[in-house]
Amino acid sequence: xxxxxxxxxxxxxxxxxxxxxxxxxxxxxxxxxxxxxxxxxxxxxxxxxxxxxxxxxxxxxxxxxxxxxxxxxxxxxxxxxxxxxxxxxxxxxxxxxxxxxxxxxxxxxxxxxxxxxxxxxxxxxxxxxxxxxxxxxxxxxxxxxxxxxxxxxxxxxxxxxxxxxxxxxxxxxxxxxxxxxxxxxxxxxxxxxxxxxxxxxxxxxxxxxxxxxxxxxxxxxxxxxxxxxxxxxxxxxxxxxxxxxxxxxxxxxxxxxxxxxxxxxxxxxxxxxxxxxxxxxxxxxxxxxxxxxxxxxxxxxxxxxxxxxxxxxxxxxxxxxxxxxxxxxxxxxxxxxxxxxxxxxxxxxxxxxxxxxxxxxxxxxxxxxxxxxxxxxxxxxxxxxxxxxxxxxxxxxxxxxxxxxxxxxxxxxxxxxxxx
Numbered sequence: 001x002x003x004x005x006x007x008x009x010x011x012x013x014x015x016x017x018x019x020x021x022x023x024x025x026x027x028x029x030x031x032x033x034x035x036x037x038x039x040x041x042x043x044x045x046x047x048x049x050x051x052x053x054x055x056x057x058x059x060x061x062x063x064x065x066x067x068x069x070x071x072x073x074x075x076x077x078x079x080x081x082x083x084x085x086x087x088x089x090x091x092x093x094x095x096x097x098x099x100x101x102x103x104x105x106x107x108x109x110x111x112x113x114x115x116x117x118x119x120x121x122x123x124x125x126x127x128x129x130x131x132x133x134x135x136x137x138x139x140x141x142x143x144x145x146x147x148x149x150x151x152x153x154x155x156x157x158x159x160x161x162x163x164x165x166x167x168x169x170x171x172x173x174x175x176x177x178x179x180x181x182x183x184x185x186x187x188x189x190x191x192x193x194x195x196x197x198x199x200x201x202x203x204x205x206x207x208x209x210x211x212x213x214x215x216x217x218x219x220x221x222x223x224x225x226x227x228x229x230x231x232x233x234x235x236x237x238x239x240x241x242x243x244x245x246x247x248x249x250x251x252x253x254x255x256x257x258x259x260x261x262x263x264x265x266x267x268x269x270x271x272x273x274x275x276x277x278x279x280x281x282x283x284x285x286x287x288x289x290x291x292x293x294x295x296x297x298x299x300x301x302x303x304x305x306x307x308x309x310x311x312x313x314x315x316x317x318x319x320x321x322x323x324x325x326x327x328x329x330x331x332x333x334x335x336x337x338x339x340x341x342x343x344x345x346x347x348x349x350x351x352x353x354x355x356x357x358x359x360x361x362x363x364x365x366x367x368x369x370x371x372x373x374x375x376x377x378x379x380x381x382x383x384x385x386x387x388x389x390x391x392x393x394x395x396x397x398x399x400x401x402x403x404x405x406x407x408x409x410x411x412x413x414x415x416x417x418x419x420x
Contacts, residue, residue, distance in 0.1 A: 009035020010381035014099045014197070017041060017091075018075065019082075022049035022179070023213065024104035024132045025071040027186035031100075031193070032074030033374070033383055039094070039399065040077045044418050046392040062392060069389045070371065073360065077390025078399050079420050086419045088113055093404055095120045100193055101129045107137045117208040127206040128196045132189045136212035146213070151181030155217025156224055160235060160243035167239045184220050185213030249309045252339065259322035260339040263329070265309050271296045277308075280332050286316045346370070362388050396420055 012035035018028040019041050032038035040047075049071070050062035057064070081087040092115065095101060101120070103110060110116050110131075117129040134151070135141040152158045152175040162174040189211040196207050218225065224243060227233045233245040240252040240262075249266035265277075278290035290312065294300045301308070317325050322338040329336035345351060356373040374383035400406045400420065414420045 007380060007382060009033075009383060010378065011036035012381075013037075015039070015097065016100045016102060017094055017098045019101065019103040019105060020132070021047060021104050022052060022067075022071070023134070023182050024102060024186060024189065025049060025068075026183055027130075027132065027189045027193070028075060028102055029071050029073055030186065030190045031102075033385055035381070035384075035386075036100075038075040039395070040072060040075045040390060041080050041091070041094075042077060042392065044079045044081055044393075044420060046079070050392070069369075072389035073371065074384075074386045075390055076387075076395040076399065077393065078396050079393040081419050082113055082115070084417070084419045086414060086417070088115060090400065090404065090414075090419075091115060092120070092123070094399075095127065096123050098124070098127060099197070101127065102132065102189070102193070103129070104132050107131070107133055107142050121206060121208075125205060126200060128193060128200065128209065129206070130189055130193050130196075130209040130211055132185055132211040132213065134212070135214045137210045141214070148179050148181045149175050151213055151217050152176065155181065155184075155214055156221040157217060160221065160224055160237055162237045163239045164237055164247065166247065171237075173237065181213055181217055184216040185211065188216040188219070249305060253314045253317040255317050255322035255325055255338075256319060257321040261317050261322050261325050262337050262339055263313060263317065264335040265313055266305065268335075269301050269305060269308065270298060271301070274301060274308075276332060276334075277313075280329060280334065281312060281316045283328055284316060284319050286312065286319060288312045288315075358385055360385050360388050364391065393420065 011031060014031075014036040016028065016031050016036045016038040018025070018038055020028055025040075028038050028040065046062045047068075050065050050068045051060070052065055052067045053060065054066050055061060055064045056066060062068075080090060082091055095115075117127075120129065121127050131137060133142075134146040135144055146154075152161075153173075157180065158173040158175045160173075161176055162168075163171040165171075189209070192209045192211055196209060200206055222242070224235045227235055227245065231245075235243040235245055238244055238248050239250065241248060241250070251262050251264055251266070252260050253263060255261050274290055274295045278287040281287040281290065288311070290308070295304075320328070326336055326338040340348075346357065351357065354377070358371045358373045359368045360371045361368045369388075371385060373385075376383070396411065400411055400414075401408065406414075411420065
């Protein structure tokens with residue numbers, strides 16, 4: 001372990017209270033893995049995201065959800081019923097010394113309990129409260145129900161995902177999977193919280209953040225909105241590539257081993273590139289007519305784009321395994337890459353060289369499991385997974401007794417009354 005890895009993370013010393021379900025728990029993970037003390041507050045019996053599969057060994061159980069495990073690393077966990085008066089009192093005591101509260105409850109719910117930002121900030125003016133909800137705290141859609149799929153539709157992403165007319169006429173839009181909307185909302189909420197913390201170091205004051213998953217999705221359409229507003233263009237789906245106002249040449253080609261290679265060729269075609277492309281294709285004796293002097297004329301190149309891409313490039317890629325094509329192209333400075341399934345990344349030598357995959361211990365199971373690692377390596381304030389996701393109520397004694405000063409008898413009464 002390097003000296004840097006033993007240092008505290010960049011958010012060390014900050015206390016975060018998380019009242020988040022599956023829509024916001026990734027934001028808490030981002031904060032926790034950077035060193036913040038994130039206390040996940042769940043209702044007695046556990047948060048509903050514990051019932052999302054897949055499960056360890058395919059055994060459904062609230063303590064075996066692999067999804068919950070990943071999104072809740074580096075957090076401590078307590079149970080607390082906010083609808084009980086004693087539960088609200090305990091939460092207010094926790095909030096009095098917290099730096100940030102992250103919540104994904106329905107708009108107005110905390111206010112109905114007397115736990116809105118105004119009430120909490122009266123006792124803690126430095127408090128930052130971030131509400132991350134589907135459509136925000138205001139507006140005609142405020143109380144609408146939603147899902148990841150609906151956000152992909154309403155946010156604009158789905159219109160850009162799917163097949164173009166040449167490959168599948170009249171094909172419907174296709175939503176990307178994997179909770180993309182939740183990730184977008186969590187990333188923007190995380191950035192907002194960091195910005196509020198920076199502001200607090202200057203002003204000494206906390207603030208309230210109204211973060212909307214729908215707004216985050218609308219911000220993540222990769223220029224579709226901007227193109228329509230400023231150029232009047234509707235960007236259309238293109239199979240396996242970026243959306244565009246007009247049809248674009250394909251970028252994905254099947255290799256000899258049946259796998260795909262993503263080869264970015266269109267938009268780069270000029271006389272110099274054609275010469276370099278000919279050198280690459282000649283590795284397998286498949287340069288075709290690319291050495292013909294006619295390709296010194298950009299107009300000839302433009303007229304032969306389909307021939308270059310759909311015949312010569314496609315034929316070359318089809319003659320070799322995907323990994324061999326990818327590396328041969330990269331060695332010559334081409335922006336080509338193999339299309340890999342996620343599980344193949346576990347054997348990626350580049351990720352292994354950077355120490356990306358992390359072994360996280362689960363003491364109660366006597367095992368450790370492999371988790372994805374950091375997006376950036378910090379030289380002075382490292383990212384790390386400090387602990388696996390908490391068990392239900394795992395830190396009730398540690399937080400309620402040792403930190404808030406309750407007695408064991410008081411905690412037993414609260415447990416009996418389903419407050420914790």
